[in-house]
Amino acid sequence: MTRITPKQENKDSIGSVLVVGSGIGGMQAALDLANSGLMVHMINDEPSIGGTMSRLDKTFPTGDCAMCMISPRMVESSRHHNIKMHTLAKVVKVSGHEGNFTATIEQKARYVDPERCTGCGACEPECPTKVINIFNLGLDKRKAIYALFPQAVPNTRAIDPVHCLYLTKNVCRKCEKVCEAKAINFADEDQLIDLQVGSIILTPGLKTYQPEIRQELGYGKLKNVVTALQFERLLSASGPCSGTIARPSDGGHPKRLAWVQCVGSRNAHNGNPWCSSVCCMYAAKQSIIAKEHDNEVQSTVFYMELRAFGKDFDKYIEKAKNDAGVIYKRAMIAEIVEDPETKNLLIHSVGEDGRSVKEEFDMVILSIGFEPHNDAAEFAKIFGIAADEHGFAQTSKLRPVDTSRKGIYVAGTYQGPKDIPETVIQGSGAAAEAMALLGDRRGTEVEEVVLPEETDIEGEESRIGVMVCHCGTNIAGTVDVKKVAEMAAKEPGVAHSETIIYACAPDGQQRIRDLIKEKNLNRVVVASCTPRTHAALFQDTIREVGLNKFLFELADIREQCSWCHMHDNENATHKAIQIVNMNIAKTKLLVPVTSASVGVTHNALVVGGGIAGMRASLSLAEQGYGVHLVERADMLGGLLRNVRTNLEGDDVQAFLADVIQRVINHPAITVHLGTTVEKVDGYVGNFQTTLTNREIVSHGALLIASGGEEYKPIEYGYGQSDNIITQRELETLLAGKGPENDKCYVMIQCVGSREEPNNYCSRICCQDALKNSIAIKEKAPDAQVVVIYRDMRAYGLKEDYYRRARDLGVLFLLYTPDEKPQVDVAGDKVKVTLPGKVLGMEMAIDADYLVLSTGLRPQPDGDEFAKKFKLTCNIDGFLLEAHVKLRPVDFPSEGFFLAGLAHAPKNLEETISQSLAAAGRVGALLSNDKLTVSGVISKHNRNICMSCLACVKKCPFGAPFIDVDGRVSHNEVKCTGCGICAGVCPAKAYQVNYFRDDQLLAMVDSVTDMT
């Protein structure tokens, strides 16, 4: 199948996209679009890109430093040749239509010429004006000339015209005098720029709730009451107290910390009615990190409901409870009072036994919620899109990233509260929609990159530059980085060594480029974090100044040294020296490696014909690629066939029928029913997959959307009575004979979920219970509905339905897993008893229907399936993505992608978002005509090969083969560079590029030298 150009209604459409907002969602959309050959204009109203994520200290569950994760993305966005950044800019007018918009941008004056500014920062100490630092949420001050944060992108200062003495009072100009680069330009003016784009993606991000409104919590009056976002800054190594948590009142180290949940959320009276979705998890994260900072910290979280609904979230809460000793108290806070002497804080709450409790804390953190962006209302007007009742962009649950105006898409928190991975997913998903719209305009607006000629270093003495990264305090807090750099300087072949605060930040990258030129370096070692995430970035950096990418090595002194030898500074420093020196020994022997490129088959193979697989297939077909859709059942539709409506009331069956019809009718999609995958051969861009019907399909990427299954309960007497049913069966019952006024419906939540052996939240069951409860009460108001629950996980805007259910008179009763409800079948009735906490007595309900909220399970043959594709599953049997936060739909193996229930339990809207995201990621890959193959491959020397066939037998990829002359040859295109051939070859006829024997032996020698 060849690539099919999609039909285009608007012949005048333009191959560029405007991305409004450049947080993690905006950057994801921009990078996917740019990689697919579309030109991207990314605009942002702050002087740096990065958004809310750049303000976070660490992210859960890995505890990765947020800056370390987002920094490479920021650098990539700023360096991508298909992305034009416009900072300090906002859109003031949009005209035109889908495919051809004109957006008028107001670009604020920066007063610093970004072309000239080196980011040296010499101007800042000279500036006499101190301004409240908004980035650090008012915890400290900055100057009127400033960078938003130390790793800002673009790395140029900006002058705040509201506070600059010259711009307000016509005096000073001190920055101008000290700037050697002559970058200060007071004559700079605001400008209006018109941009022609085919599509627009809105990712303006969020605003946080202003907790002053809730006066009883004392924020703004009591010094030691801070918001969670302020606490992130207090935790952060680049924050106002350099990562040692200091109490605002006295700078002391607080030991007793309390978090107050739902501040400004789930409260229509003096906050917002919705649930902000992320606060339960960030509170757990912050309490764990606080414990890491100081082992004496004792944390307490006051919460209403623990909404740990995402993949592996419950396990993280368990970690907080068990490993970090966090105390969780289900209580609403009446008041926070300050002790005037100590400035400690007394929290008044009502315990579970109904009694009033007073507890003292050193510091209280308010878990503030999300609100639509500041200008959301104006935003909707400018872009001509509809907003919902709360001010979020209005979308349908069936088209989660489409706004009401064609050609304008939305991603992230402007669509509703959500966390980082879901924002990233929507970023890729919105990009996929724009790619589908502008498929035939790919490559029309972009320019090709020209890299400088590679420097010939043959015959040159090794001149290695060594950069030892502080990584804020991540490394420098444990390892004496200065000493490491000093020791490195003594190693043979090292021409220069120094330390650097953040090697991966733009100024760090620029420093590396400058040093290469200045010191005439021909090889580089960076000692920082793991090569698995950061090597590619530095390789690109050195290539930009003409060094071959493989004249670089990354010494991992963070993950493999400072992080696991915390508080053992002397030994950690010694180890870091050894790690750096062994990498220097290797680097000394590195030689340039040339990378070959291969063609790409512009088809995708999608495994699974449920809604995830079908929606992704449609998007890919619309983008212009061929799709093979494989489904093992003999009909399309998957689990969605059993669902009638969603919580929001959309007609799911009509939607499903429409999608199935479009899939079947689309000329670019070939559906293979009753078929599964037998065997996958090939590599990214060029797979050959054998199906069980013996058909062989060629494809460039593979998308797994193999789904899950609904749990069939064995608990609570299911099967003993016709009146004990599941939520899905109730849905069918309600659609049939409907709800009855004289009946009592009792629902039990978390059946077969959140306990061993299936100790995870199935995410959809609370929504199912609300959906059915509301359906009953709306039609039969006199019917009694009781929901027995552990935590109602009505996250995000679903809280509206939780409230509606309560308003309609649905009763919600709490149970704990150690005191589960008891069920007895008595004739037509089902008696449900449970301990009544408030009454202090047992309660019994005679139910006409007992409805079990059963969860989702991975496919029963999931393990076997995963093995076939060499993929891994988490402990619960769901497939494991490449990175929980930033690569949520990628697999670690190149060319493999993931969507739907195979990843984790999720509802229809989330499944659609994820399948669009996967289609976007696949599309960006398939848009390439050629892929550059990794240079790390095995090189075969025929002159010394004895053709013993050891390699032919051992190679798992079939790369070595018996050539026509009867001797062994090596097919480098199939080679993955694993080096098994080199390991087994008795003649040493194979050497793996970048992992040659002499290079590895040099490392061994270096390690053994030090003892």
Added chain:
Amino acid sequence: MVIDTEKIEEPKSPEKPQEVPIDWQANIIAFACHYCAFAAADLAGVMRLRYPPNVKVVRLPCTGKLDHVYLLRAFERGIDGVFAAG
């Protein structure tokens, strides 16, 4: 012929047993696959798991790349232990 049992002696190692110094730390080299064991070593760091600092990791593209020569060279040069993981 009578065998003189007294003349048969237990073979003795030419090496003399030595006291292990109390602060002695084994010097260990680990060969780790980039995709699994090296990633696991990273994960150990991310999870802040503590382990003795006397192990240095050599990253291989795959444990299949491990050559006997590396092991022999390491022992020849006095390494105390080799850990191959992948």
